[in-house]
Amino acid sequence: ETGVTQTPRHLVMGMTNKKSLKCEQHLGHNAMYWYKQSAKKPLELMFVYNFKEQTENNSVPSRFSPECPNSSHLFLHLHTLQPEDSALYLCASSGGSSGKANEQFFGPGTRLTVL
Amino acid sequence: AQSVTQPDIHITVSEGASLELRCNYSYGATPYLFWYVQSPGQGLQLLLKYFSGDTLVQGIKGFEAEFKRSQSSFNLRKPSVHWSDAAEYFCAVGGQNQGGKLIFGQGTELSVKP
Numbered sequence: 001e002t003g004v005t006q007t008p009r010h011l012v013m014g015m016t017n018k019k020s021l022k023c024e025q026h027l028g029h030n031a032m033y034w035y036k037q038s039a040k041k042p043l044e045l046m047f048v049y050n051f052k053e054q055t056e057n058n059s060v061p062s063r064f065s066p067e068c069p070n071s072s073h074l075f076l077h078l079h080t081l082q083p084e085d086s087a088l089y090l091c092a093s094s095g096g097s098s099g100k101a102n103e104q105f106f107g108p109g110t111r112l113t114v115l
Numbered sequence: 116a117q118s119v120t121q122p123d124i125h126i127t128v129s130e131g132a133s134l135e136l137r138c139n140y141s142y143g144a145t146p147y148l149f150w151y152v153q154s155p156g157q158g159l160q161l162l163l164k165y166f167s168g169d170t171l172v173q174g175i176k177g178f179e180a181e182f183k184r185s186q187s188s189f190n191l192r193k194p195s196v197h198w199s200d201a202a203e204y205f206c207a208v209g210g211q212n213q214g215g216k217l218i219f220g221q222g223t224e225l226s227v228k229p
Binding site for chain 1: 147149151156157158159160161164166167205209210211213214215216217219220221222
């Protein structure tokens with residue numbers, strides 16, 4: 001596997017379910033990101049992790065719980081979601097310094113539908 | 116405040132015609148600038164980037180962009196559009212003190228007519 005991978009690619013869940021999204025990067029990067037992309041809305045940055053430490057939580061509701069066990073893996077745990085949480089969830093990673101630290105590589109996303 | 120504006124929500128061009136997608140940014144320091152492309156249901160793919168140096172940068176798939184500091188712009192161009200270029204295009208800005216974070220524009224959806 002190369003680049004950034006995300007599983008599952010599609011997920012349908014009820015409002016009372018608990019599920020997790022997984023992201024893995026094979027690029028040796030030290031930073032990882034979760035974004036939410038809803039229809040007709042700009043990308044929303046949710047969380048940022050640098051060297052496994054959370055450095056940004058963009059006022060995300062607590063029903064979204066991130067976990068970063070190491071620099072290569074990032075999870076997003078979901079519980080008691082709402083229908084408005086249905087969206088494409090994108091993971092990205094970046095590494096290096098200066099401009100390279102900003103050069104983010106994206107996974108294919110998980111299309112989440114909350115019923 | 117830092118921001119990125121893509122004035123055109125949707126553009127339609129004929130196949131073989133030239134393309135220019137506009138991007139204006141507001142950023143207090145030296146910006147790092149990026150263009151990404153997204154096909155439906157997919158992630159974002161990096162087309163090109165500008166960190167410093169030559170203000171005309173070349174990217175993949177025949178795209179180029181020009182950084183104009185005086186106009187705070189980083190417009191994306193392609194001399195001849197192919198049907199496969201139909202997608203959504205995002206401009207983004209980052210910087211030295213952003214901790215790797217990018218600020219994205221709202222995106223421009225490109226349609227290509229035969």
